[in-house]
Amino acid sequence: MWLIITLIGIILSLLYYGARHRHNYWNRRGIPHDAPSFPKGNIGDWPSKRQLGVIFKDYYMKYKNAGRPFAGFYFFFTKTILVTDMELVKRVLIKDFNNFENRGIFYNEIDDPLSATLFSIEGQKWRHLRHKLSPTFTSGKMKHMLPIVLKVAEELANVFKDKLSNPQELEITDLVGRYTADVIGTCAFGLNCNSQREPNAEFVSMGKRAVTERRYYGMLDFFIFGFPKLARWMRLKITVEEVEEFYLRIIKETISYRLKTKENRHDFMDMLIEMYQKHQDGNTEEGLTFEELAGQAFIFFVAGFETSSTTMGFALYELALHQDVQDQLRAEIKEVLSKHNNEFTYDNIKQMVLLEQVVNETLRKYPVLPHLTRTANSDYSPDDPKHYIEKGSVVVIPALGIHYDPDIYPEPEKFKPERFTEAEISARPSCSWLPFGDGPRNCIGSRFGIMQTCVGLAHLIKDLKFTVSPTTQVPLKFVTKNILLSAENGIHLNVEKV
Template sequence: MAFITAHWGLDGIIVLTTLMIAVYLYMTRKLNYWKKRGVTEVVSPTLFLGNFTDCVLFKKSPGHLIKDFYDRAKGLPYAGFFILNKPALLIRDRELVKNILVKDFSNFENRYGSPDTKDRLGYANLFFINNPAWKILRTKLSPIFTSGKLKKMFELMLVCAQNLDTYLESLKLEGKGKELETKDLAAKFATDMIGVTAYGLNVNSLNNPDAEFRRHGKKIFEYSYIRGFEMLSIFFFPSLVRWTRMRVFGKDSSVFLRKAFWDTLLQRIESGTKRHDLIDILIELKKNHVDQDLNGIKFDGDDLVAQAAIFFTGGYETSSSTVSFTLYELAMYPEVQNRLRKEIHNALKENNNKVTYDMIMSLPYLDMVVSEILRKYPPLPFLDRVAGDTYKVPDSDLVLEKDTPIYVSMLGMHYDPEYFPDPDKFDPERFNEENKHNIPSCAYFPFGEGPRICIGTRLGLLQSKLGLVTILNKYEVTPSKKTLIPMVLDPRGTTTTALGGGVYLNLRRLNIST
C-alpha cells in the first residue's frame, strides 16, 4: 500500500506536484518586494533567474546588464532589481552614491559578492575580505604604495620597459609592421612588472611564452563558459559559491601561486635580502603576528599567500586592459596618437632621452588619454556593497533591510551624457585642466571611491603609462584585419574584456630618431 493513496504512481504525482509548488512559492515569495516599498523596477523579473537571465545565458555581461538598468532608470534616484530571487538596489543618484561609498561607508563597508570564506586564497585578500579584517589589511599594506616606494620600484620597472623595447626590436616591425595581439603583449609586460616589483622575480614572460606566471595569469582571466559562470557567481551568487566550493583562482593556479610565493618568501628569509617590496612587508607581518588571529585573518598560510595572489592578478588584468584599450583607441584616432607621441618625444628630449618617474608622471596629455580610456573601459564596470544594518535612504521613505545588495553602475555613470556629452566618443579633452574640474564628484571613479578605493591605483597607472611610453616612443599602431571595429566586449567577462580576449592591431616601427 502507498503512503498517501492506494497507488504508488498517484503518490509520486502528489509528491512531485507539492515539491514544484513549494519551489515556485519559495522562488516567487519576494518578487513583489520592491513594489511593496514603492521602488520602481525598470525590468520585470522572471521566475528563478530574476533579472539575470541574459547574464546566465552569456548574452550580456553583468557590467552591461547593470548599465542597462541605469539607463532605463533615467530620472530616478534608484531602482530595484532581482539577483535570482534576491532583491537588490541600483543606486543612480550621485549624492546617494557618495553616501553609500563615502559618507555612510561604515554601514556599507563590505562587498555583496564574495568567495567561499573557506577559500582563503580567494577570500582573505584586500579586495574581498570583510571588515574589520579589511581595515587591518589595508593599514598593513598601504606602505607599499607610497610615492617613495613607487620611486624605488620604478628602477625595477625600467628594466621591464627595456626588455619590452628589446622584445619589440626583435620582432622586426620596420616597413609595414606586423599584426600583434596587444592584450597579450601588454599582459606579458604587466606580468614581468609585477613579478619584479612584488616578488623580486625575473619572470621573463616576454621572451618565454610558456612562463608559469604568464600561463596562470591568462588562465585566471580566461573567460570560458565555465570560468565565466564561476566569476559571475562570485560577484552575484555568493550562496551558490559557498555551496559548490568554487575557487577564485582555480585549483591549478592556486597550487602554483602557493608554491611561487613560499619559494620566494623562504629564499628571502634565508638570504636576509631586503628589497622593500610586498614580500618584505609580508615577511614582517608573519614575524610580528605569528599564531595571532586578527579579527578573522592570520598572517600565515593561505591568508598570507592571498595578499601576494591578489596583488598579482589585480595588477596584471588592470594594466594589460588599460594599455591594450589605449592602443586600440589611438589606432582609431591617429591625430590623438600623434599628439601624444609628440608629447613623449618632447619630454624625452628635455630629459636627455632618459625615462624617469617624474617624467612619466608629468605628461599631461598622457594622463588625459589614460583617464578617458578608464572612463570608456573601467576594469571592473560596477561596484557592489551590502547593507551592514538597516538604513534609511536620505530624502526618501525607503528603508533598506540589513544584507540588501547595493550596486553602482560605474559604466552607466561614465557613459551618462549628463556628465560626459557624446559619451561613445573617445575624447581625452574631457580631462584637460579646465574640463576635469567640471566633472561632478562620484560621476567618474574607475578605481572605486571612498575608503575602499583600489589601493594599487597609483602603481597600476604608473606601469600602464610606462608601457605606453615605451611602445609609442618608437612605434605606430593602426587597425589590422582582425581589429574589432567597433570594439565588442565579451559577454562572459565580469571584468571589461574584448570579445575573445584579444585586441589585434598593427604595430610599425617609425623611421625617426628619438
C-alpha cells in the same frame, strides 16, 4: 510512495511560492524595475548575450530619469538596488560608507585562502588588513619599485621592435599582458618570469586561468554568485585547483629564498614578508599570517595583471583610431625626455600630462571592473522613507553607465582625453569617474596600476606607430561571459617603427 510524492510536491510548491514572493519584492515596494524571469531575475542575457556591466549600464540609462534615486533589480533571487542618482552614489561610497563597507562577494578564508583578499573580506578584518597594507603603496614605495617597472618596459619595447623588420599586424593584448605579468611577477613574487620572450610561460598561463576560469559551473556557480554566505557554509571554493597549488607553491618558495638569502629588492613581496615575520614573532597586530600574505600577493597579481594590460590594449586601440592624439602624445613624451637625458624617472613621467589624460579617458570608456557592489549593513533611508534600502540588500553602482551618461560626459562615445584637465574634472560631480572605485574602499593599488600603464605606453608610443588594420574590430565587442571588460578576439593593430 504517495506520501513521498506528496511531500516532494509540497516542498516544490513552497520553493516556487518563495521564489515568486521574492521576485515580487519591488512590486510591493512600488519601485520601478523590469519584470524578472525565473530563475535569473534581470540577468537573463548574461553570460551568453550581454556582458554583466553592459546590462547594468543599459538598466541605468533606462531608469536614471525615473524620479527615484535607484531602480529595483534582481540578481537571481537577490534583491538588488541599482543606483541611478549621483548623490546616492556619493553617500554609499563615501558619506555613509560605514553602512556600505562590504562588497558582499564570495570568499572562503579557511578552504580557499587565495579568495580571502583585501578586495573581498569584510568588516573588522578588512579594516585591519587595509590599515596594514596602506603604507606599501605610498609615493616613496612607488619610486623604489619604478626601476623594476622601467626594466620590464624596456624589454617590452624591444620585443615589439624585434617583431618589426617590416610593418605588420600584431595582436596587442597578449603582448602587453606579458609585460604586466612580468612587472607583477617581479614586484609581487620576485620572479624573473621572462614571459615577454616565452609566450607559454607558466606564470602567464596561470594568471590568465585565474581571471577567466572558475572552479565550478552551473548550480554551484549559482550559489557562489547568488548566495555567497551559503556557498561559504557549503565550503565551496572559487580558485581553480591548479592555480591555487601553483601560487601557494611559488609564494612559499619566494618567502623561503628571501629569508634564507636576506635579499632585499624593495618590492611588494619584501613588504609582505616583513609583516609575515612580525606575525611569526608574535606581533599579530601588525603581522600577516601565511594565508593572509598569499591572498594579498595573489590579488595584487590578478588585479594588476588583468586591469593594466587590458587598459593598455584599449588605449592603443583608441590611439590607433585617433592619430592626432597619438602624434601629440609622442611629441610630449619626446619633449619631456629630451629635458632629462632621455631617461624615464618617476618625476618626469608625472610631467607627461597628456599621457595620464589618455589613460584616464581610456579608463572612462573601458573601466575594467564596470560595476561596483556593496551591501547594506542595516536599514538605510537617504531622504524619502519610500526609498529606504533594506538591511542585506545588494547595492550596485553601474560605473560603466555613469561613464557613458551624456549629462556627465557629453558625447560619451567619443575618445576625448581633454575631459581630464583640472578644470573639466572639477566641473563634474564627485564619484563620476570610478575605474578604481572611490572612498575608503577604493583600489589600494591604483597608483601602481596607473604608473605601470603609463610607463608601458610611453615606451611603446615613443618609437612605434599604431594604426588600425583590416582585422581590427571597430567598434570593439566585449567578451560577454567575463565579469571584467575585455575585447572579443583580442585587439589587432598595425605596428611600425617611427
